[in-house]
Structure formats: C-alpha cells, structure tokens
Amino acid sequence: MKKVYENLEFAMVGHMKSLLESKGIKCEIRNEGGVSVAGEVPFTQVYPELWVLSNGDVPTAKKFVAEYRETLGKAEVGPAWKCPSCGEEVEGQFGECWNCGAAAPEKT
Template identity: 45%
Template sequence: MKKVYSSYDSLMVWHLKNVLEIHGIHPILKGEYLTGVAGEVPPIECWPEIWVLEDSQYDYAREIIETALNSKDSPSQPWKCSGCGEEIDGQFTECWSCGKSHS
C-alpha cells in the first residue's frame, strides 16, 4: 500500500480520489475526518491522504494525479455541471459529484 497524494485541501483530495476511481483505481482515504475548523490549515499530520492498495498502481495513480493537477487552469470561474447541476469550483475540470468533464 502506498500513499500517492496528501493535501490540506480536503476538497482537492476528494476530487482526486474521484478522478482515480474514474480511471479504475480504488484508492482509500486516510485522515479526512481529522480536518479542522473551516478556514484553518490543519497541521500536516492531519492532512487527508490518498493511498492505493496495490503498489503496482502507484505510478499510474501518480500520473493521473499529476495530469489532474496540471490541467487546473489559472484562476477560472466556477461552472455548473451539465450532468447533475452541481456548482463546481473553477480549478476542477471534472464534476466531483458525478465525474462529468467540464466541456
């Protein structure tokens, strides 16, 4: 089992977990229940983490995460998902709720 990503931004962690699942990887989250008061950056040992069960999936998972992070545009407007109507932050290219890509 390997840790592939960690961030104080639990929304991003959830988003990347969903992206990994879309790609057929079933990651597990650790520590997401430890995030503190909204607006506060929790200490690094409390950051939510994404782990993959299979070490062989590590490289693939990292690749997906890098791609997802790099595809973040410079500050952009929130958009409304055409699949489920969810309001999505501009830095996400896919709906965290239903996984539909922003087009």
C-alpha cells in the same frame, strides 16, 4: 498500499479519489477527521491523504495525479465580465456573479 496525494482541502482529495476510481484504481482516504486535532499536532500531519490500495497501480496513479495538477496550473482565465443583472464587475474565472448569483453571459 502507498500514498499518492495529500491536500489540506478534503474536497480536493475526494475529487482525486473519484478521478482515480473512474480509471479503475482502488484507493482510500486517510485522516478524514484529522482537522479535529489540528492545533494539537502539526497541521501537516492531519492533511487528508489518498492511498492507492494496489502497489501495481501506484505508478499510473502518481502519473495521473501529476498530469492533473499540471493542467490545473494551466487553466485559462477569461477576461473580467460585467453582470447582465446587476452591473457588477466579475473576475474572469467565475461563472456567476458574486453579488447577485446571475450566470455569466455566454461567450461568443
């Protein structure tokens, strides 16, 4: 068993677990409740961690995690857009208006 990923945000660790399991790699999350002791111990010791159960799957899991993290850094951000409902200016990475919740206009 080996740790292949950690992140302060539990949701990211859970997402990575789901992605690895969809590839047939069995894993588990440790430190799920670690946030409750944050402040009493160094925060880096309470990060949620993703552990792969079979050592044979570790190289594949590490490669997948690295490739996935690289694609996150390369995600294209579209141009800012104006909300068709309320007229608010919204940054391109958002799919709905922060002000009224209306969906971004379809790209043509």
